[in-house]
Amino acid sequence: MGAQFSKDESRVLTYSQDETIRIWTLNGLEGPIILSGHSGRINGAQFSKDENQVLSFSEDGTARIWPLADPGNPIILSGHRGGIHGAQFSKNGNRVLTCGNDGTARVWPLADPDNPIVLSGHSGRINGAQFSEDENRVLTYGSDGTARVWPLADLDNPIVLQGHEAGLFNGGVIGAKILSDGGRVLTYGSDGTARIWPLTDPDNPIVLQGHTRGIFMLGRGIVGGGVQGAQFSRDEQQLLTYSLDGTAQIWILD
Template structure:
């Protein structure tokens, strides 16, 4: 399994290996050829912690989630175009919007905060649907590329697949006897886990709409079949909670980020029918299954990895960390290309534009930022 070290302190770095802005800097890896340039484009000031950032499918807009409001910005100009706030919510209590996701046609924005998923009509600035069912806070949302389904992950230890037309849902439970948190042989993935520690932190639907992957507090990544709801695979390797999962564009690989300070790259092409080469047959859990092998580990962050993203050309993996940095990794080799630092608190969320070379970051410093990254 490939593994490579991360950047050292920015002190004493030769000028050709660093770039400095007014309130940010980038450091480039001296051991690999420099092929990227990074630039800060916009700083978007918010009124609370920025919990999540997400580009629209056409890359024209960026949505952010913070306390009580979701906001939409023009990604090119940085101008705020829309603020969405549920007027019926109790303003005296915190209501952090932990996940936002545009529908593929750009007409709707799904937000997850408390136990409800709110589907907003962006043009009308009004709630179109509310999906009820989760028993605890919602941490993550993702639309299928055809816009027909939305998947959610919650602290209640379940993921759900929702039908956008009729609002019905299918429960994907992680209470599968493998992570009971009792300290017995089944809880080796995270020895510090307790029975309530299996909350679902991150969900993603594969590009072809066949698989759902979820990261969990119990350090396991699980993959289900969308159509049947059957659990197909558990990906083990992380030593602490998994906070973020993303499929590569072809659906044959998956990237995960963890509180163990690492990212992992998984071959999932043989699981179910999720990959481009999938046969459509279900894969039984057990030894000798096709797919599910960790092929690379990305090491270099000095604190929790809180969010991961992948570029539309499949060349780059980007991660945001509690160490306040963003790192660009070569998706083929797991070597780091550059480390960007500008936020004054944890980088809670990162996203890459689906069509262009833009990066968005959201932080505990009450700012979201839009960056460009370009080949040189």
């Protein structure tokens, strides 16, 4: 479940275990718009940039784009074989990126949603995916312990960032981002490390090792360690990491 304000804070979007999304008008003069159609738990929902549409994604293996002027006719993005755990609009709103349990990420052109670009290569669940700043590449990361940078013009030759330990379910690589220079990638994972990968020399990452390794417990997920999040300082010369081992660490980068 989750919620977010619209930009002008006049509306709130919510999604819940009842498999619906609702758009609430805070002036109280109108009832909520109810977006109903998913047949499994909704894992996320967000407004489009112009806030005229809502993107949702679900355990039912679909993502949906709901035009708020005509909510009964969503665009349904169907093709994943399992739950979808991440989705985002491109900057211009013409494409949607999704990733899921089936080990694939997909880039859907909304003008032709029956023909997505399929990024296939991970051997387990993809925990997350994001466009690069110029949106010519896609970064994916997953439970198989790898991250991959896919040039959308040359899908047969992704850069594979391999070094983290694989994990179960949402373990492995927990988070990743492309740095502002476009030439490096940050990853962090359940093995207790964070890594900075130069894309021109991906076999030689900087390995930041100090947190304890996470332990998977059935019904509880990763406990006791693993890097759960990381954030650069503004100049990207320091990195803050935090862990279920009860510590946060600040790394000074050369």
